[in-house]
Amino acid sequence: MKQVKVYGPGCKRCETTEKMIKDVASRLGVDVEVDKVTDMAQIAKAGVMSTPGIAVDGKLVHAGGLPDETKLEAWLK
Amino acid sequence: MTINTEFVAEGPKKNSALVWTVGVILCAIIWWLVYGQLIPFSESIVSLVPIERNSHLGEALVFFFYDTPKVMMLLTLIVFAMGVVRSFFSPEKTRALLSGKREGAGNVMSASLGILTPFCSCSAVPLFIGFVSAGVPLGVTFSFLIAAPMVNEVALILLFGLVGWQVAAVYLVFGLSIAIVAGWVIGRLHLEGWLQDWVRDIHSGASVPAAVVDEQLSLVDRYKLGIEAVREIFGRVWVWIILGIGMGAAIHGYVPEDLMASIMGADAWWSVPAAVVLGIPMYTNAAGVIPIVEALLGKGAALGTVLAFMMSVIALSLPEMIILRQVLTLKLIAVFIGVVGIGILAVGFLFNLIF
Numbered sequence: 101m102k103q104v105k106v107y108g109p110g111c112k113r114c115e116t117t118e119k120m121i122k123d124v125a126s127r128l129g130v131d132v133e134v135d136k137v138t139d140m141a142q143i144a145k146a147g148v149m150s151t152p153g154i155a156v157d158g159k160l161v162h163a164g165g166l167p168d169e170t171k172l173e174a175w176l177k
Numbered sequence: 178m179t180i181n182t183e184f185v186a187e188g189p190k191k192n193s194a195l196v197w198t199v200g201v202i203l204c205a206i207i208w209w210l211v212y213g214q215l216i217p218f219s220e221s222i223v224s225l226v227p228i229e230r231n232s233h234l235g236e237a238l239v240f241f242f243y244d245t246p247k248v249m250m251l252l253t254l255i256v257f258a259m260g261v262v263r264s265f266f267s268p269e270k271t272r273a274l275l276s277g278k279r280e281g282a283g284n285v286m287s288a289s290l291g292i293l294t295p296f297c298s299c300s301a302v303p304l305f306i307g308f309v310s311a312g313v314p315l316g317v318t319f320s321f322l323i324a325a326p327m328v329n330e331v332a333l334i335l336l337f338g339l340v341g342w343q344v345a346a347v348y349l350v351f352g353l354s355i356a357i358v359a360g361w362v363i364g365r366l367h368l369e370g371w372l373q374d375w376v377r378d379i380h381s382g383a384s385v386p387a388a389v390v391d392e393q394l395s396l397v398d399r400y401k402l403g404i405e406a407v408r409e410i411f412g413r414v415w416v417w418i419i420l421g422i423g424m425g426a427a428i429h430g431y432v433p434e435d436l437m438a439s440i441m442g443a444d445a446w447w448s449v450p451a452a453v454v455l456g457i458p459m460y461t462n463a464a465g466v467i468p469i470v471e472a473l474l475g476k477g478a479a480l481g482t483v484l485a486f487m488m489s490v491i492a493l494s495l496p497e498m499i500i501l502r503q504v505l506t507l508k509l510i511a512v513f514i515g516v517v518g519i520g521i522l523a524v525g526f527l528f529n530l531i532f
Contacts, residue, residue, distance in 0.1 A: 111299040113409075140302045140503050141375050149268040149307035151300040164267065164295060166405065168398075 102132045102176060107143045107153035110136075113166055114152040121154070124172045132176065194396040201400060205254075212250055219243035237430030244422045244468060247338060252418075253407055255334040260406030263295045264399040268304055275321070276311045280364045283317040288356035291324030298326060298497050305504055309372070310379045316364015322501075323517060324356035327492040331410065335467035340474060347528070348484065355488070355520035362516050371509035417465035425468035432476050441478035448482045449525035453518055456489025466490050481528030488521045 104121055108114025118134055125132040137143060146155060150164030156175045219242035228235050271294045275287050296304070301322065308318040328349060336345040369377070394402075441448050459466075470483050498510055505513070 107303075109299055109302070111297070140306075141379075143303045144306035144310070144376075144379060147307070149272065149300065149304045150295065150297070151303060163269070164300075165402070 102130060103135070103157050104132050104176075105135045105137055105146075105155040107137045107146055107148040107155070107163075108151035109140065109143070110138050111151065117152040117154065117166060120167065120169070120172060121176070124169065125176055128173060128176060130176050197397050197400050208250065208254060212247075215243055215247050215250075218246070233430040235430075237426040240429045240472075241422055241426040244339065244425070244471075245419065248335060248418055248422065248468070249411075249415075251334050251338040252331065252410070252414075255330050256407045256410045257403040259330040260403030261399045263293060263406070264394055264402045266290070266294045268294055268296075268300075268307065271321075272308055272311050272313060275308065275313045275317055278313070278317060280314055280316050280361060283314060284320040284357045284360045284364070287313075287317045287320040287360065288324040288328075288353050291321045291356065292328050292330075292353075294321075294325065296325040298500065301497065301500055302504055305501070306376055306379055309376065314364055315369055315372075316360045316362070318360075319363045319513065320356045320360025323359055323492060324353060326494075326497070327356065327488060328352040331414070332467065332487075332491065336470075339467055339471040344474075344480070344484075348487075351484070351524045352488065355492075355517065355524065359513075359516045359520050363512065366512065368509055368512060371506045371512075373504050373506060376504045414465070418468070421465035421468040425472035428469065428472035429475060432472075441473060441482045445482075446526075446529075448479070449485050449522055449529065452482050452486035452525065453489040453493075453521050456486050457493045457514075458495050459490045479529045480532050481525040481530070484528055485521050485525030488524065489518070492517055492521070 102125075104125075106114060106118045106121065108117070114136070118136060121132065121134055125134075137146070143151065143153070146153065147160060148163050152162075152166075153160060153164070154162040154167060154175070161175050162171070219239050222242045223230065223235060223238045226238070228238065230239070271290045274290065275283060278286060305318060305322065308321065309315060332352075333345050333349060336348055439445070441452070466487055470487050473483050474480065493514055498514070501510060501513075
């Protein structure tokens with residue numbers, strides 16, 4: 101079970117990112133739990149400076165802009 | 178739009194950098210050819226409808242059908258180019274460049290990087306904290322936060338396309354100056370104590386933010402980021418552009434020549450502060466306000482007044498203040514509005530005096 105966190109105040113790109121993660125995960129057949137973090141203090145503490153940010157199992161892998169599909173696959177595997 | 182659709186049509190599956198580069202150049206050539214045909218295009222569209230070319234409506238329609246495609250095309254080109262350029266910059270790199278910089282030189286650097294670093298007002302808060310917690314001085318951070326939305330490529334390109342390169346250059350230089358000076362002043366005032374408490378806790382090193390892995394991008398990745406930027410910006414601003422140009426067209430066709438000269442002319446000194454105050458609650462982005470700016474200038478409004486209005490609309494927006502309220506105390510927000518507002522006033526008066 102992968103713990104994925106999406107950091108973002110709730111802009112459109114953050115929602116798209118969340119959907120992308122779920123889509124890729126179900127395509128790969130990986131079990132994920134996606135958490136959306138919208139609290140500014142939490143976002144900042146995670147070290148995310150440009151949203152959306154993505155953390156997989158507590159490790160920040162991406163910040164700023166929509167993630168690349170192939171990279172997303174690599175992170176979730 | 179040309180670039181965008183062209184890529185979809187001939188986007189190579191091999192992703193070879195050469196094919197992409199050739200594609201980009203081809204698109205640029207097509208872009209250039211189409212751009213040259215816009216005036217005949219708008220005239221011929223208006224000649225199709227049974228309306229007198231020299232009537233108010235005719236004037237407004239030609240303005241609308243010429244400016245809309247023109248703005249859209251300029252926007253596509255520049256946003257794509259800036260998307261590629263920006264892929265070389267990231268908030269993380271900018272922060273590393275700025276941390277520990279002294280005030281003064283730091284303000285200049287920070288305002289300039291504000292133009293080049295990808296920025297969206299929705300991440301203004303995490304970015305602010307990221308900067309401050311990494312030891313970027315408060316004033317230097319403010320220079321960045323002022324320059325990033327105000328001096329952006331959308332504003333510059335619209336000014337260039339609709340009003341002329343001189344005004345665009347003036348806007349660039351004075352927009353940067355305001356960001357540098359205002360940030361420097363805020364730094365001199367030593368207002369670190371006016372941040373919200375929880376921000377200061379992070380600031381004092383209570384938790385050190387993790388650095389995001391620095392990824393290596395290929396040329397093709399960068400082109401893709403450019404296309405992504407075009408898609409994203411268009412999705413966000415196209416309604417504003419059409420509304421703005423519609424408003425501009427109405428002013429262009431219907432408002433009498435001298436009306437604006439009396440209200441917004443250089444003789445009416447109060448028009449500059451009025452323009453700044455009027456601009457604060459107005460929230461649109463550069464794309465919406467510039468067509469209006471063009472029309473106002475054409476009707477005799479003074480350059481300084483119009484610039485002040487535009488800068489105020491873009492740099493001092495209420496929604497952004499509300500976002501920043503989470504990290505800044507009201508006192509600090511008041512100082513921010515005051516300092517930037519005075520800068521904008523100064524630019525407005527200066528231009529009305531010179532031109």
